[in-house]
Amino acid sequence: MSAREDGQARRDARNTWLLSAPALFILTFAAAGPLLIMLVYSFLTPGDYGNVVWKFSTDAWVGTVLSKDIFDGTYSLADAHLTIFWRSVKLSLITTFFTFIVGFPTAWIIATRSPRMRTALLFLITIPFWTNLLIRTFAINQIIRNEGLLNTFLLYLGVIDEPLLIIYSDFAVFLGMTYVYLPLMVLPLFAAIDRFDMRLIEAAYDLYASRWQVLRRVILPIVRPGIVAGSILVFIPALGAYVTPRILGGGRNMMIGNFIELQFGQGRNWPLGAALSVLLLVIVAVALVFYVRITSRESSNG
Amino acid sequence: MAQDDAIEARSSRKVYGTGPEAVVALDDVSIAIRKGEFFTLLGPSGCGKTTLLRMIAGFETPTAGQILLNGRDITDAPPNLRPVNTVFQSYALFPHLSVRRNVGFGLQMLGRPASEIDQKVERALAMVRLGEMADRKPTQLSGGQQQRVALARALAPSPEVLLLDEPLSALDLKLRKEMQSELKRLQHELGITFIFVTHDQEEALTMSDRIGVMSAGRLLQVGSPREIYNHPVNRFVADFIGETNFLPAEVSGGVATIAGGIAIPVDAGSPEGAHTIAIRPEHVRILPQDAGAAMRGTIAETTYFGTDSHVRLRLDGGADLVARYQSDTAGGEAPPTGAEVGVSFTPGAVQVLED
Structure with missing residues (x-):
């Protein structure tokens, strides 16, 4: 390599670093920083009126899954916490599954239209992003609440005699x-x-595959990266959802997100909130590794 | 229908769209393809040859007419219920499956036992000489190898008819020649009916037992390569297959008279009246001026092609002709531009065309 090429390579490397510096800066301080704070807080003692006292304690971590009896000091499984964890995981999984069931035909229809039609349909898909999540969720609330659009309409038609109790249930959150x-x-x-x-599709059809086999043996395995990406994009925010369960689930049908918020608010137990947050992160990370490993194994033995 | 027809199309018609925008892709085509023959559908793009092939495969339903396989009506049978396999122009190999699983796909879908699948896949891969590539993915193969996998995949389930949709068009010339003889060899060995679609007339002539020439949704002529080349039914076929000189002529009593009053003997049974006559360049002989030839002409241009030269010349009567001049014949070099020469036609080589 000549001296000039060497210099060029060094300049390229320096420019690469310079160009990525802003992103690295933001990632370090805005993503890794808060995480670190949460991790530290989860090992501290709660203050009387929120905040933390700088005294090491593992109470918060024990408290994520166990609850201490106030009178005899014995530990038992924290049923309330586990119920919330379980509801979050269950609702997120069901949501992921149903968005796939509904989303796959939708995506298929869009992808098989003419280019002009496709642009228009994709545009329609992005329209909900224009409106704030809070407002959209309140809109759903308006539709499904007891005196809402849906019930009024069904009652008017005479399909039902009493309003359907949808709002403030797991189903409403889902x-x-x-x-x-x-x-x-x-x-x-x-x-x-x-x-x-x-x-x-024609090739598979020609080779004696039925319609179902074409879908299962050819289409699904090949579009698997899209299924994986979509599932991750839905599952992770669903697991940490806050606004939707708050507005549609009411106070009783909390998910992890609401529970964490509770610790920082009324609960006045910041370390528990921090420990729950870190735990949520770990659950997501483990689930991701597991999921990616399974799906990549399936595609490699094809 | 005859007992030995593998595929028969009966007045098959395909119209896309409706009303004034309707396009007739296939216009009442009837054809019978014999068992075990290498049949080629030849024609320019858009002539309906691929539509006919897709109809036989089951990807298109005819607007009217029937498709029969071994005498059985399969017009409405879906592709997965037809013992017919296709080698696609794009190969359409499954990218997520290894070569082995690609080739075994058909048998697997038919629900054959694993041992039978393994054995047949092995045999199919050996047939196309790709045994050692079995565990690779299609993207790791060259174009020619992918072509062989596509072939092995279509042959593995032992179809009664193999359809080939311009399978060689993506290959370079040398590989194409190689695959042509390979296909011919496989067809001989297996005895399966091959229906081959191409727009390459040379490919059609060298490989086929019989050729069906198509244009604008119609089947113009069916015959052996020799018949089609030597006795084209009309101007389109004569023009599409090989090079041809067309001359307007007045035909009467076995003599065609062209511009300048030159009389050329033709088949006694030729149609009478004003017709076009066709003569292949290789049947036009260029002779020395003093050789006593019936016609005389002037060389307008000579193009050198290696084994031969194409000579454009003008007959004294005013008609233009192209002749092929073999480089190694006694004369050596083709005569130079402007040279006065004698011209004669190989006896029996002049065709009077119906239209």
């Missing part, structure tokens, strides 16, 4: 999250299906 996160499933699926070579 409904709201499916609506909110659907675009996050549709867009990566669309990107994957758009790259899919439709001629492969």
Whole structure:
């Protein structure tokens, strides 16, 4: 390598660092920093009126899954916490599954339209992003509440005699999250299906595959990266959802997000809130590693 | 229908769209393809040859007419219920499956036992000489190798008819020649009916037992390569297959009279009246001026092609002709531009065309 090429390479390397510096700065201080603070706080003692006392304690971490009896000091499983964790995981999984069931045909239809039609449909998919999440969730609330649009309409038609009790239930939370996160499933699926070579369908069909086999043996395995991306994009925010369960689930149907908020607010237990947050992060990370490993194994033994 | 027809199309018609925008892709095509023959559908793009092939495969439903396989009506059967496999122009290999799984796909879908699949896949891969590539993914193969995988995949389930949709068009010339003889060899060995679609007339002539020439949704002529080349039914076929000189002529009593009153003997049974006559360049002989030839002409241009030269010349009567001049014949070099020469046609080589 000549001296000039060497200098050029060094300049390129320096420019690369310079260009990525702002991003690195933001990532370090805005993402890693708060995480570190949370981790530290989770090992401290709660103050009387919120905040923390700088005294080491593992109480918060024990408290995530166990509860201490105030009278005899014995530990038992914290049923309330576990119920909330379980509800969060369950609702997030169901939401991910249903956004896929609804999103796959939607993405397929968009990807197989003419270019003009496709642009228009994709535009429609992005419209919900224009409106604030809070307002959209309140809109859903207006539709499904006891005196809401849906019930009024059904009562008027005479289909039902009493309003359907949808609002403030797990089902309402699921409904709201499916609506909110659907675009996050549709867009990566669309990107994957758009790259899919439709001629492969004819090839499989020609080689004696039934319609179901074409879907299962050819289409789904090939668009799998889109399914993985969409599932991750829906599952992670669903697991940490705050606004939707707050507005549609009422006080009783809390998810982890609400529970964490509670610790920093009325609960006045910042270390527990911090420990729960870190735990949520760990659950997501473990679930991700697990999921990616499974899906990549399935595609490599094909 | 005859007992030995593998595929028969009966007045098959395909119209896309409706009303004034309707496009007729296939216009009442009837054809019978014999068992075990290498049949080529030849024609320019948009002539309907691929539509006919896709109809036989089951990807298109005819607007009217029937498709029969071994005498059985399969017009409405979906592709997965037809013992017919296709080699696609784009190969359409499954990118997520290894070569082995690609080739075994058809048998797997038919629900054959694993041992049978393994054995047949092995045999199919050996047939196309790709045994050692079995565990690779299609993207790790060259174009020619992918082509062979596509072929092995279509042959592995032992179809009754193999359809090939311009399978060689993406290959370079040398590889194409190689695959042509390979396809021919496989067809001989397996005895399966091959229906081959191409727009390459040379490919059609060298490989086929019979050729069906198509244009604008119609089947113009069916015959052996020799028949089609030597006795084209009309101007389109004569023009599409090989090079041809067309001369307007007045035909009467076995003699065609062209511009300048030159009389050329033709088949006694030729149609009478004003017609076009066709003569292949290789049947136009250029002779020395003093050789006593029936016609005389002037060389307008000579193009050198290696084994031969194409000579454009003008007959004294005013008609333009192209002749092929073999480089190694006694004369050596083709005569120079402007040279006065004698011209004669190989006896029996002049065709009178119907239209």
